[in-house]
Amino acid sequence: MSWIAIIVLGVGTYALRFAGPVLRSRITVSPAVGRYLTLAAIALLAALIGTAALLNGTEFVGIARPAGVAVGAVLAWRKLPFVVVVVAAALTAALLRLAGIQ
Template sequence: MTALGTLLFIVGVFAIRMVGGFSLSGVLAGNERVTRLLLLMPLSIVSAVVAVQTFTKGTTLVLDARAVGIAVAAILSWRKVPLGVVVVIAALTTALVRQLGWG
């Protein structure tokens, strides 16, 4: 990342956030259906990010060691295990599966 690239990257992401954060008018923001949509939308996005980071490489779908690590993380999260423990066990599981020669 060059100096110019870094600067443009920072300005660009900041602009994206501000456009999102300030594009809804006060009236719309108080609307009950809009409020509910704003509650559900992040879940779709977060879920999509997890799926993409787990099951894709570039533009291809892949099933590898990451899937095992994330599956373990999902089970632990469901059981309300603290976040840091979830993350460490997920990483160790993924590393172990790779050691065993898969993905």
């Protein structure tokens, strides 16, 4: 890989990360606008969760991963500890694959 690609990608990514907090400090954020900014983050997180749980690239990922995430979701909803949620999700997917279910 060319060093140019790595450096430009690094600088660009840092700029994207740095820009958000700087922009927010430059503008006056009313509580209403602040709420929309939080909702925007929620929409992005939900999109990341949905696509990561169901898709591999552009195709359906198979049963094991969504099943693991679903088990984690139920446990999280029942307010079980975070560690339990993460381990149960991984374990469910791993065991299903071990059983030959992809």
